[in-house]
Amino acid sequence: MSASTSTNGFVQVRPKRVRNVAVPAAIVVFVVCGVAAVMLRRTSNGLLLTVSDQVAMVGIGAVLAGLILLSLRPRLRADENGVEVRNSILTHRYSWSDVRGVSFPEGASCARLELPDDEYESISAIQSFDGEHAVRAMRDLRALRREIGHIEG
Structure with a gap:
């Protein structure tokens, strides 16, 4: 409510307008981290990211999105x-x-x-x-x- x-x-x-900002921001952060994890398999300088690095990047996106969504709790x-x-x-x-x-x-x-x-x-x-x-x-x-x-x- x-x-x-x-x-x-x-x-x-409950706060009303924060929902209009927090939900899209959390989605964007999560999606950007997910896309970055997939696209950064090999960087231009030859650095190879492993599957665990990609999983960690998605995990970081999930944590950041969760922190943004805390603004919906009040x-x-x-x-x-x-x-x-x-x-x-x-x-x-x-x-x-x-x-x-x-x-x-x-x-x-x-x-x-x-x-x-x-x-x-x-x-x-x-x-x-x-x-x-x-x-x-x-x-x-x-x-x-x-x-x-x-x-x-």
């Missing part, structure tokens, strides 16, 4: 119990009592949860690149926070 969902005390958001889930923020690698869960606010600082690439002691958690699921989708997601998240009694402050 790439859209923001807000129904009866539940908000789920997700935010919020309900009456708290907020779960999954960025590219790590997932954190916060109760609403630990969330001091939800902000999108000017010039920032993504939103963030304001936490105690001047700390914050970036919300990669809500990206400035997504425009109106990000605005709607912020509205939904703030509305849920108000609805359960944790007013923005």
